[in-house]
Amino acid sequence: MSIKVLTLVGSLRNGSINRQLAETAATVAPEGTDVRIYDGLENIPFYNEDLDVEGSVPAAAAALREAAQEADAVLLVSPEYNGTTPAVLNNAIDWLSRPFGAGALNGMPAAVIGTSPSPYGAQWAHDDARKALGIAQAKVLEDAKLSIGARFEVFATTHPKDHAESAAEIAGVVSALAGAVELVNA
Template sequence: MANSTNILILLGSLRAGSVNRQLAEVGEANAPAGVGISCYRGAAGGGLGDVPFYNEDIDVDGERPDGAEHLRAAADVADAVLIITPEYNGSIPATVKNAIDWLSRPYGHSAISGTPVAVIGAALGGYGGVWAHDETRKSLGVAGARVVEDVKLSLPTKKLNGSHPSELVEVVAEVRAVIDRLAAEVGATD
């Protein structure tokens, strides 16, 4: 059966051993029937690290960097976006903010305009990255995405107790519930 809903994961952490990368793996491995999930790998395999910092001077035809074109193309064909991000210094990692900046343009006709988007992730703090997730949702809303506000998974990494998230049934279930909710949101707009 072909996938009828495609969800793109944008991963805020560039670190190979990141818990957030592990959450993305859980998401990819637990797609419900009819849903395809892919983590953005980037134009050169470096994920969001392949996308140069946003600069309006280079956001023109013939000047736009390959990394930015690749990101926009991936978001353009996605039915929904799931951002999985840590919290850096109480806020959004630069990778996530930069991706939102590229994806927010051109205003009103961007690759994420009206697209259902959810934000989850893990962080060291006791609140699991709530501040970063809230800031990310705010930026996405301003950028024109349709933020699915009732989807929240902010996982304190200490809850994992050194385990991979895939080893904890409750974490897998929470990630699956987020994916199910995001896929349902796509169906609500078709």
């Protein structure tokens, strides 16, 4: 059985270090685990219940929901914007949480990783993302989290997949997600 991890990246910037962390997750995933980075979050309209009507959900939001329904786990890779989670990730969680109690994240193992230039590594954003995922009824792995701080100078010249410590830390989170999926399916 292949485990599918849907990965949502909160930075839309070309060359984003958080995007590189997601790429690293795909590289270091354990055998049998497929980490898929979702592209297109910037195309999803802000959640509006008036738009969330069966048969007329915007195509971009429907595609995100479909990707989540095909996944076994979700990995959020988040920078920190003004002390919290980027709007693009909050919006994705909003779309994936509906209808409440039966949203695509319901019961799905979830983890949050990311980086920022500060020594705290986007911890506030990650705490907010874990809270939102929990309210959306995902099974948030509280012990599988990673806030990488103060490594931007290293990442300026080295992709995180080539930085042994970062790659190992990310591999640990992805392995924990895969393990959680196996427990759910046991």
